[in-house]
Amino acid sequence: MKKNVLIIGAGGVARVVAHKCAQHNDTLGNIVIASRSVAKCDDIVASVLEKGSMKVPGSIKAYALDAMDVAATATLIRETGSEIVINVGSAFVNMYVLSACLETGAAYLDTAIHEDPAKICETPPWYANYEWKRREACKEKGVTAILGVGFDPGVVNAYAALAVNEYLDSVESIDIIDINAGSHGRYFATNFDPEINFREFTGQVWSWQNRQWVSNKMFEHSRTDDLPVVGQQTAYLTGHDEVHSLSQNLDVDNVRFWMGFGEHYINVFTVLKNLGLLSEQPVTTAEGLEVVPLKVVKAVLPDPSSLAPDYTGKTCIGDVVKGTKGGKEKEVFIYNIADHKEAYDEVGSQGISYTAGVPPVAAALLVASGEWDVKEMANVEQLDPRPFLNLLNQMGLPTRIKDEEGDRPLNFA
Amino acid sequence: MKKNVLIIGAGGVARVVAHKCAQHNDTLGNIVIASRSVAKCDDIVASVLEKGSMKVPGSIKAYALDAMDVAATATLIRETGSEIVINVGSAFVNMYVLSACLETGAAYLDTAIHEDPAKICETPPWYANYEWKRREACKEKGVTAILGVGFDPGVVNAYAALAVNEYLDSVESIDIIDINAGSHGRYFATNFDPEINFREFTGQVWSWQNRQWVSNKMFEHSRTDDLPVVGQQTAYLTGHDEVHSLSQNLDVDNVRFWMGFGEHYINVFTVLKNLGLLSEQPVTTAEGLEVVPLKVVKAVLPDPSSLAPDYTGKTCIGDVVKGTKGGKEKEVFIYNIADHKEAYDEVGSQGISYTAGVPPVAAALLVASGEWDVKEMANVEQLDPRPFLNLLNQMGLPTRIKDEEGDRPLNFA
Incomplete structure (x- = not known):
């Protein structure tokens, strides 16, 4: 205790x-x-x-x-x-x-x-x-x-364990899908610390495929699913914490993480990345000031916690787990739906x-x-x-x- | 002397x-x-x-x-x-x-x-x-x-004076058009100091119309012309130095400046502007560093002079002057065509x-x-x-x- x-x-x-x-x-x-x-x-x-x-x-x-x-x-x-x-x-x-x-x-x-x-x-x-x-x-x-x-990592790891333990005899793949179908009403914002958020996507994207590490670029691969409540959504192969542990702790050929992005997010991200503004390496201004571009981007973006009061819509995060059960192919989707406004009403966060x-x-x-x-x-x-x-x-x-x-x-x- | x-x-x-x-x-x-x-x-x-x-x-x-x-x-x-x-x-x-x-x-x-x-x-x-x-x-x-x-301001002011002095009896409008149909081969770059370049466009856009100052936003108005050498080009109503002097020094109802932009430039500009990254006002990073976002954007963009060796294509800059001559409507376009590569070969600049x-x-x-x-x-x-x-x-x-x-x-x- x-x-x-x-x-x-x-x-x-x-x-x-x-x-x-x-x-x-x-x-x-x-x-x-x-x-x-x-x-x-x-x-x-x-x-x-x-x-x-x-x-x-x-x-x-x-x-x-x-x-x-x-x-x-x-x-x-x-x-x-x-x-x-x-x-x-x-x-x-x-x-x-x-x-x-x-x-x-x-x-x-x-x-x-x-x-x-x-x-x-x-x-x-x-x-x-x-x-x-x-x-x-x-x-x-x-x-x-x-x-x-x-939640991800965390709850989705528990979903994966549950599927492996209880729903399937053998597991071929775990695909974690994270969709935020909510709207904050701003031109652009990240839902948590922009610095951490962008760092996830600026380098290579690791996934576990056929029991090997595979490296891709962000937005190189996508999937479109018709999901409960949030409907048809496109998500992109992304590196994420849980791929690094699930691949080692569960006996599964494929573990991938997919995050949903709208075209507008991708456009803003692409512009910032291509210009070098998402770099964590310092640059020097003409005036001799040394500054990390990503920290300046963070400074101009809305504070994620400031988005909460106006946030509407829902999230859908879950695991598509495929394999066999009783000799037949089986697929389960274990997931949660959360609501931005309900969260704000209860605890003041989105x-x-x-x-x-x-x-x-x-x-x-x-x-x-x-x-x-x-x-x-x-x-x-x-x-x-x-x-x-x-x-x-x-x-x-x-x-x-x-x-x-x-x-x-x-x-x- | x-x-x-x-x-x-x-x-x-x-x-x-x-x-x-x-x-x-x-x-x-x-x-x-x-x-x-x-x-x-x-x-x-x-x-x-x-x-x-x-x-x-x-x-x-x-x-x-x-x-x-x-x-x-x-x-x-x-x-x-x-x-x-x-x-x-x-x-x-x-x-x-x-x-x-x-x-x-x-x-x-x-x-x-x-x-x-x-x-x-x-x-x-x-x-x-x-x-x-x-x-x-x-x-x-x-x-x-x-x-x-x-050139603009400068040569285009001389073109305007020439048209007023020699080609028309009465002048109704001077529209200066600045098209760079060249290509530098980079993802994004400005052709001169990015700080000065962006500052032209981030605020209001002044033009002289019907003998009054009119304020617009950047990219609010465009015109598409079929121009010599560079062909069909879209240009946007922009504030520019020469509008401020021509309006006062020549007896003309309308003086406007139009600058050509491609969709890619407009997209990058729009993203940066909407995020606040083109601001000349300092922001403070989470670490307490005070920095002007525009100066950081300048620091990550290519040095304009570095573009010269690879620059190809041509510019077309000139004045469309409309009015009457001998009682009839008349329009002249006085202009120059310059070539990026020829410039580089001669003097090492684009x-x-x-x-x-x-x-x-x-x-x-x-x-x-x-x-x-x-x-x-x-x-x-x-x-x-x-x-x-x-x-x-x-x-x-x-x-x-x-x-x-x-x-x-x-x-x-």
Whole structure:
């Protein structure tokens, strides 16, 4: 049994995490939110209190923290008695926060793979470059570290595990499809940190095909599906965290990730990329100022959290899993539909943040209860998906399944 | 009789000016090239010597100069005995260089309107905000200052004056059309300083219609013409220097400027503008760095002078002038065709730089000879166009005319 949660980060996802922790503070105990900007943490605390999200009277506090300062993070963990750390800060801080957890014994949860600011689209499997190097250390110290437990990666890994465990005898391919059919009404915006968002797409795109790593360029391959609720959508082969772990942890020939983009997004992205404005390498202006173009693009784009109030429409994210069952070919689509406006009404964030922020809180509840307190490092597909998906059904991210028997909710009661 | 030329600036246009001054150094005397970067000046000097552009043995020297330092510029003018200053530096330095000319008595020539770095698309007539405030000072001191004597503004002003003086009894409209039908083979590039280039288009677009200033947005109005050599081309109503002077100096109802753009240029421009990346106002990055987005865009785009070696195709720039002659409606198109590759072969710059750089040297020759040494401030349309266009016929920018009598060279011998 672990309790008391430290949330690292104060963006749109952290806001969802804070609200959802508050809604379960009878189990999770005290809540601490820490980021470089304490004002942003204060704002989230105020929102939690204002919306009456705290299930029972309890503590929720804001702290200023540079999460790259391992000693400062360890001290905050100890001083606040936090036994669970949910890291939803920048992907650049993962390894520092994990170090602080290894030092203090706190459970570590994150929602995205570690990134080095100077590198993009690293060699696969990416986890092996950073996180997995700490596997032994976690095991030795009995530290629970659950990697990538947002929606994608995270819930989609659980969907994959569920399909492999329960729906198919042999699996030929897992295709994860992420469609945001919502509209923010701006000329252009990214749904989370533009810097992290663009970095996913500017280099090579890795996929696992016929048990080999295949490299493509962004927008080189697409697929068009007629999906539940959101209808016909085109998605593009993209590199993504979960391809790097599912390929190693599940015995499957093909693992691919497909993200939906409209023509307008692709046009803006293409212009910026071709001009060199998405580069993470500094350029020097005529006046001698050294500046990273991508950081300037980030500075001119809307703050993703500012999109929430006007965001309408739905997301559809799920796994198309193909293989055989009882000697016959079978295909299942396990998925979730989320609604931007419903998310905003509940927790003040848009649907993308909602889908990313609810799962780590479900995971924290499973760590608190002991079901997922595995005392080692794990990707989500290595854990039992049933209690996780069961919690998500109750917490606002219901799972549905579509196969030859129809399209229906998936319950694990 | 004036002689010895100081060229300020060391970009693609300055290179053309240097070569053309060298080709006429029997009249113009010693040549000095000065800019912030003496290395760029040295490079131009080397190019002039290497191509054997000096007509007679003479002096050509490079100096480092901050042209915003009026005292330093005045000292350089005096120490080098320069009686003619050709300012083809940034449009931000015009008023400083003019001050140095007023102080020393040197003739002043430039090719673009003065700009305040903090302002774009100023209120019309733009010249009245800066240059024309020095009219009295020029007259008092007998300083010749010829404003905007590049191609456009410059040669097109002379075309307008010629049409008004010689081809029509009454003029209803002057439409200046600037088409670059060349290709540089890059994804995207501007033909001169991207900062100055984009600043022309990001704000409002002023035109003189029915004797009033009319404001539009860029790309709001277009016209498609079947033009000599370059064929059918679409051009867009744009603000431009010469509209601000022609409207005041000629007695004409309508003066408009139209610039040709391809769909790709418009798309890139539109994306950058809508994102805020063409803004001249600083933004602050997440790391706290204050930076002007437009300067970063400039830093990632190709250096315009680097385009020259691969540039192919032609430009067509001219004036469509409509009115009446002998009681009948008449329309003339007075224009020039320039070729990018021919320009590069002759002076090492592409055609856009060539069309901008040759005219101020023709003007300098007319100042040297006394024909245009008017001892006051003038826009080109206030001066006799015949000797100017006659010189340009000999210097590589021949004038042609197309009217009801056909399409033919225009000679003034």
